[in-house]
Each structure stands twice: as C-alpha cells, then as structure tokens.
Amino acid sequence: MPGRRRPDPRGPRSAPADRFDCYAHVPQLTDDGWTRAGFGAGELVHLNFDEWYRLDGTFAFAEWKYERNRPVFYHQVLDVPAWAELSIERDLLPRFWPAVTLVHQALMLATGELIPSPAFSMSYFRHPTEGTAQNAGAFARETIVSRHEPTTVLDEGRLATAADDHALLASAPAALAVPEVAAALTALERTARPEFRPLNVFVHSVIALEALAMSDVRTDLTRTFSRRLAVLLAVEHGTVEAAAAEFQAFYRARSRVLHGEDLDPIVAASGYEPLEFLLVGRACLCQAVVELVRLLRDRTVGNDLVAIRGSLDRAWTDRTAFDALRARP
Amino acid sequence: MIEARFYSQLYGLELSVPPVDLDEGVLLYPDEQEWGWIERADVSEERGPAGNARLACHRLVSEDADYEVLAGPVWAEARAKAADVVLALRLHKPGDVRDWWLVGSTLVTPHDGFVQRRVGRYRQWEPHVPGSRRYRLEDADVEPVRRLTVLCRRYRSSDADNFSTTIALENFGLSYGPWLTDSDRLTMLFTAVEAVFGGFREHDHAGVSLAERAAIAVGGPAGPDAEVRLFWAGPARSLRNRVAHAGLPDDEESAAAVEAVRATLRPALASYVAWSLAARPSGTTPRDGFNAALVAASRGDAVAADLLW
Numbered sequence: 001m002p003g004r005r006r007p008d009p010r011g012p013r014s015a016p017a018d019r020f021d022c023y024a025h026v027p028q029l030t031d032d033g034w035t036r037a038g039f040g041a042g043e044l045v046h047l048n049f050d051e052w053y054r055l056d057g058t059f060a061f062a063e064w065k066y067e068r069n070r071p072v073f074y075h076q077v078l079d080v081p082a083w084a085e086l087s088i089e090r091d092l093l094p095r096f097w098p099a100v101t102l103v104h105q106a107l108m109l110a111t112g113e114l115i116p117s118p119a120f121s122m123s124y125f126r127h128p129t130e131g132t133a134q135n136a137g138a139f140a141r142e143t144i145v146s147r148h149e150p151t152t153v154l155d156e157g158r159l160a161t162a163a164d165d166h167a168l169l170a171s172a173p174a175a176l177a178v179p180e181v182a183a184a185l186t187a188l189e190r191t192a193r194p195e196f197r198p199l200n201v202f203v204h205s206v207i208a209l210e211a212l213a214m215s216d217v218r219t220d221l222t223r224t225f226s227r228r229l230a231v232l233l234a235v236e237h238g239t240v241e242a243a244a245a246e247f248q249a250f251y252r253a254r255s256r257v258l259h260g261e262d263l264d265p266i267v268a269a270s271g272y273e274p275l276e277f278l279l280v281g282r283a284c285l286c287q288a289v290v291e292l293v294r295l296l297r298d299r300t301v302g303n304d305l306v307a308i309r310g311s312l313d314r315a316w317t318d319r320t321a322f323d324a325l326r327a328r329p
Numbered sequence: 330m331i332e333a334r335f336y337s338q339l340y341g342l343e344l345s346v347p348p349v350d351l352d353e354g355v356l357l358y359p360d361e362q363e364w365g366w367i368e369r370a371d372v373s374e375e376r377g378p379a380g381n382a383r384l385a386c387h388r389l390v391s392e393d394a395d396y397e398v399l400a401g402p403v404w405a406e407a408r409a410k411a412a413d414v415v416l417a418l419r420l421h422k423p424g425d426v427r428d429w430w431l432v433g434s435t436l437v438t439p440h441d442g443f444v445q446r447r448v449g450r451y452r453q454w455e456p457h458v459p460g461s462r463r464y465r466l467e468d469a470d471v472e473p474v475r476r477l478t479v480l481c482r483r484y485r486s487s488d489a490d491n492f493s494t495t496i497a498l499e500n501f502g503l504s505y506g507p508w509l510t511d512s513d514r515l516t517m518l519f520t521a522v523e524a525v526f527g528g529f530r531e532h533d534h535a536g537v538s539l540a541e542r543a544a545i546a547v548g549g550p551a552g553p554d555a556e557v558r559l560f561w562a563g564p565a566r567s568l569r570n571r572v573a574h575a576g577l578p579d580d581e582e583s584a585a586a587v588e589a590v591r592a593t594l595r596p597a598l599a600s601y602v603a604w605s606l607a608a609r610p611s612g613t614t615p616r617d618g619f620n621a622a623l624v625a626a627s628r629g630d631a632v633a634a635d636l637l638w
Contacts, residue, residue, distance in 0.1 A: 119508070120451075138451040138507060148450075179575040190513055194450045195431065195506060199492065200499055203520060211573055218530065258524045260493030260615030 017079040018127060020092060023055065024100045025121040026107065027143035028114070030070045032155045040103060040166050042076030044159070052144070055124040055132050062145045069147045072154065074103045074118070088125050088133050096123070105185055106166035109290050112283030113152040114192045114201070116143070148194070168293055175296035180215060180305060184208040184289050191282070199257065202278040205285040206254040212288055216306065225251045228312040232291050233284065237322045246270070250281050300327050330392045333399040334437045336367050337411030337429030341458035342385040342418070343465045352479050353410055354389040356466065366437040366444050384456055387411040387429065396438070400445060404436050413485060416502060417477035420595050423588055424464025425505065432456070454507050480602055489605045491615045497524035497601065501594050504587070511583035515572045518590040525597050526620065529566050533620040538562070542620055545627040546597035549638050553627060557593055565590070600637040607636040
C-alpha cells in the first residue's frame with residue numbers, strides 16, 4: 001500500500017498564468033506630490049507622462065497639460081490562466097472592475113468630494129510581451145489630459161483615510177448589500193457626475209440619508225432624522241444636540257427646495273457659505289455610510305438597520321447606549 | 330458685422346421633414362461641409378460606416394460686430410436655447426433625445442472658416458441611438474414643440490424660476506442621462522414628482538391626494554385621468570418602495586415604469602412652468618400654490634385653469 005504523498009517543497013503546482021498590469025484612471029483626482037501608495041490589493045499611482053505614453057500613445061504632445069493635471073490611476077496586477085483566446089471582457093474585467101468600484105467608493109467616502117466613476121475614463125491592461133489593451137469610457141482621455149473642476153487633491157491624510165475606508169468596505173460585503181447602504185453608494189456615484197449641480201447633489205444626498213436613517217418611520221420625520229444622524233455621527237454624547245440642530249437644518253432645507261422656497265434663512269443661520277452648506281450634506285452622507293457599514297460589520301448593536309436605528313434612538317438620551325455605539329470590538 | 334453659426338448636437342432625434350424651424354433656431358441634419366465644422370475628422374471616422382448620417386443638430390445663426398461677444402454671451406445663449414429645445418421635445422412626448430452639453434457644441438464663422446468646438450464630457454457616447462428609442466419628430470409635433478420651446482425659454486429668462494420647478498425640470502431631464510439603471514432614472518423622476526406634487530403621504534391643503542392631483546394635471550381641461558389616478562394610488566407607491574429597497578431589476582417592467590412616471594410629469598411640468606410664469610402667489614410656497622390651482626381648476630375655477638393650461 002503506497003504511503004501518503006509527501007508535499008511538494010516548492011508549494012502547490014500552479015497552471016501557467018498570464019500576468020497583466022491593470023490600470024484604471026480615477027477622473028478628477030490628483031495627488032499632492034506622492035507618486036505611489038499601496039491601496040487594497042493594488043496601489044494608487046501617479047504615472048509620469050512617459051509611463052502613461054507607453055500605455056497609451058494617443059497624445060504625443062500633451063506632456064505639459066498632463067503633468068499639470070497629475071492624474072491618478074489605480075493599478076493592480078492580475079494573473080489569469082494562460083490561454084490563446086484570452087479576452088479582456090471575459091477574463092480580466094470581472095475581476096478588476098469590482099476592485100476598481102471599491103477603490104472609487106472608498107475615495108468618495110473618505111473625501112466627500114465629487115469624483116466621477118473610473119468607468120467613464122480609460123483603463124489599460126498591459127501584458128509583458130503581448131502589448132497593452134485599452135478600454136475607453138465616455139470621457140475617453142479628456143480627464144486624463146485636461147483638468148476639470150472640481151478636482152480633488154488627495155493629500156496624505158485623506159489618502160490614509162481612504163485606505164482605512166477601503167479596508168472597511170472590503171471587510172463588510174454583507175453590509176454593502178443592505179439595500180439602503182447600496183442605494184446610498186449608488187447615489188454618491190450618480191451625483192458625482194458632471195451633469196449634477198450642487199443643489200441637486202444636496203437634495204439627492206438628503207434623500208439617501210433619509211433612507212438610511214428612517215425608511216421605517218411615518219411621523220415626526222424631522223426630529224427622527226436629525227436625532228438619529230446626530231447620534232450616528234457625533235464624536236461624544238455632549239455634542240449630539242448641536243449635531244441634531246445641523247441635521248434639522250439640512251432636512252428643512254431639503255423641504256424648502258422641494259417646496260420652491262429659497263434657502264437664504266437656513267444657510268445664513270447655519271454659518272456655512274451657500275455652496276459649502278450644500279456640499280456638507282454630501283459629506284454627512286459619506287460619514288453616515290462609513291459609520292453604518294462599521295456598525296453592520298461589527299454587529300456591536302445588532303445585525304441589521306432596524307436594530308441599529310433602535311440603538312440610535314436609545315442613545316439620544318442614554319449615554320451608555322451612546323458609548324456602546326462607539327465601542328470597537 | 331460677423332455672421333456666426335452655432336451648432337448643438339442633439340443625438341437620437343429623427344426629423345421627418347428637415348429642416349424644422351423653431352421659434353429661434355432650426356433642427357436639421359447638417360450637410361457634409363457643416364459636419365466638417367462640427368466634428369474633427371478623426372471623430373467622425375471613428376463612427377465607422379454609419380458616420381454622421383442622420384445625426385441631428387440645432388442650428389442658430391446670429392450676428393455681431395465683435396467676435397468676443399459672439400464667442401461669449403451669444404454662444405452661451407445659443408447653447409441655452411438648444412437646451413430649451415431639448416426640454417421642450419422631452420416635455421412633448423417620449424423618445425431618447427440627448428443633451429448637446431453632454432455631446433458637444435460648435436461655433437463657426439463661415440466667412441473665414443474659423444471653428445471653435447466645445448467638447449461635451451460624454452462625447453464618446455455612442456451617437457447612434459437604437460431605432461426603437463429614437464425621438465421621431467413628425468409634422469404634427471412641430472407646433473406643440475414650438476410652443477413648449479417658447480415656454481421653456483420664457484421660464485429660463487424670467488425671474489419666476491424657483492427651486493421646486495427648477496429641481497423638478499432638472500431631474501426630469503437627468504432621467505434621460507447616460508449609463509443609468511431604470512432604478513436610477515426612477516429615483517430622479519420620483520424626486521421630480523415630489524418637487525411638483527409633494528410626497529405620497531401628503532395631501533394638499535384641501536385634502537386632495539397626490540393621485541387625484543396627478544390625474545387632474547394629466548387630464549387637463551377634459552377632467553381627471555382615471556388611469557393616472559389608479560397608477561398613482563397603487564402601483565406607483567409600491568414602485569417607489571421597490572426602487573428605495575433596490576428591488577427593481579432592469580427589465581421591460583422597469584422601462585415601462587420609467588415611461589409611466591414621465592407620462593405624468595410631462596403635462597404636470599408644463600403646467601407648473603406656465604403657472605410659475607403667470608402666478609405670483611403670496612403666503613404660500615410655489616408647490617402648494619400650484620397644487621391649489623390644480624384642485625381649483627378641477628372644480629371649475631376658470632382663472633386657475635387659465636394659469637395652468
């Protein structure tokens with residue numbers, strides 16, 4: 001009777017693989033001097049013009065504009081089984097694109113800024129010997145070569161926050177599948193597109209916040225909205241009332257917009273500049289998504305949004321319940 | 330004086346008898362020389378055999394002694410007028426006509442062949458809209474589209490604009506945007522509905538439901554539309570819940586839902602714009618004033634009806 005096979009000291013045998021360097025351009029994002037930073041399973045990288053030109057030789061004379069824009073790409077190496085009929089759509093995109101989507105979501109959540117989806121720009125798939133394939137979105141190379149406003153500067157502090165948010169999202173697939181959370185992430189992507197004006201971004205952000213905070217209630221909407229979100233985002237219990245006043249202002253502003261009234265009285269009382277007021281609504285949506293994903297993942301106060309909302313209600317008056325929300329396993 | 334031509338690309342539009350003369354500007358299929366101005370040759374060539382054939386544009390001709398004025402405020406106004414036309418076409422009937430500002434706009438001074446192009450952010454958007462979704466502008470459509478174009482321009486250039494009407498128009502227009510799921514489109518359309526009528530749970534000050542007011546807006550002088558009342562009293566509410574809970578996959582049902590909501594919004598928005606231009610209510614918000622006018626008109630108030638329709 002033969003004995004058990006001894007393990008191969010070189011490790012498990014693997015089938016021959018093709019290695020691809022995959023790049024996706026993140027539109028309207030620029031670095032503040034760094035060139036490479038590890039991010040998830042890949043890295044965020046500013047390719048210099050020569051590096052980009054080796055991937056895409058379309059604009060031979062665009063170096064000055066390109067370097068002024070300093071575009072940022074997400075880069076990840078993917079190994080796929082080697083075969084003659086390899087297809088980008090079939091063999092690379094289904095693995096690369098979910099990774100790019102998660103990177104984009106993390107960047108939006110960490111910055112609160114309007115960063116359009118990489119799906120609208122260029123992506124590249126470089127094989128060491130076979131050359132580079134391209135996939136062009138609707139913007140084509142426009143946001144690689146030319147700067148479009150608003151452009152988000154990703155400094156090292158925001159880069160670190162984005163990496164943390166990315167780790168959180170990657171560790172919480174069930175939380176991302178919760179319908180209200182998925183809808184909020186979709187709203188963030190949709191409203192980052194250039195056709196959305198700030199007032200409409202604000203309205204859609206508050207509607208998404210409503211869905212996160214209170215799709216279960218029918219009365220006392222302003223109070224429920226402002227208290228739950230204040231508890232969710234306040235740093236300490238002593239500040240929840242001030243935070244609630246701010247969320248009350250957002251909710252009333254949404255109502256005034258849809259009624260056709262101007263926002264001057266609310267914005268003036270808030271202390272924000274008008275544009276700033278509108279974009280703070282989006283920033284709050286980003287923070288709310290991060291906090292809810294964390295609570296859903298850690299299950300510190302329950303398994304679902306209903307349980308979390310109950311905890312938020314209790315924590316308005318109960319400091320112990322508030323501290324339980326802030327506890328990290 | 331310098332003569333300038335302004336071209337705004339309106340892909341998806343099919344013209345039965347071009348050119349179509351609107352209040353200001355013309356809808357047409359540009360000829361070969363004009364395409365030479367509108368698009369760079371390499372962009373046209375990338376389109377393959379279909380090329381520029383049957384791609385429509387809005388063309389406006391204007392004059393000024395100063396080129397800077399033509400390239401500045403006059404061009405801006407020409408683009409705004411093209412946007413008025415797109416909105417009017419969409420308010421008139423279904424069909425996938427695309428905004429110039431997503432695709433592109435061009436200024437030409439024919440006497441010296443000088444061309445300036447303003448590239449749209451989505452210029453790589455496939456310009457040839459599939460046949461079944463194209464917007465077919467027939468002879469019978471021209472007069473109502475012309476009237477709606479004037480209405481939209483008057484609203485844009487008046488001081489009657491308000492956040493509610495503007496947000497409703499904006500979200501109605503955005504629902505025609507690129508790379509959206511039907512759930513995305515419905516999210517925008519329900520935002521427009523809320524800006525026009527309020528929420529599902531809200532009644533107006535006379536206690537009239539959203540379903541009834543929607544039926545009044547669509548039925549117009551002929552009286553409330555019974556089918557619309559039924560849709561907003563039942564299926565629309567469950568549709569909205571499914572959209573909010575990510576339970577509506579893209580299929581024939583969702584596409585029909587998008588068109589059903591737009592079918593209510595078309596006459597309602599046109600009435601809201603007309604009412605915003607005509608009425609100056611005090612002591613009430615524009616949305617409440619408009620809904621009160623709808624209810625009053627349905628109860629025989631001729632003055633209210635006149636402001637709406």
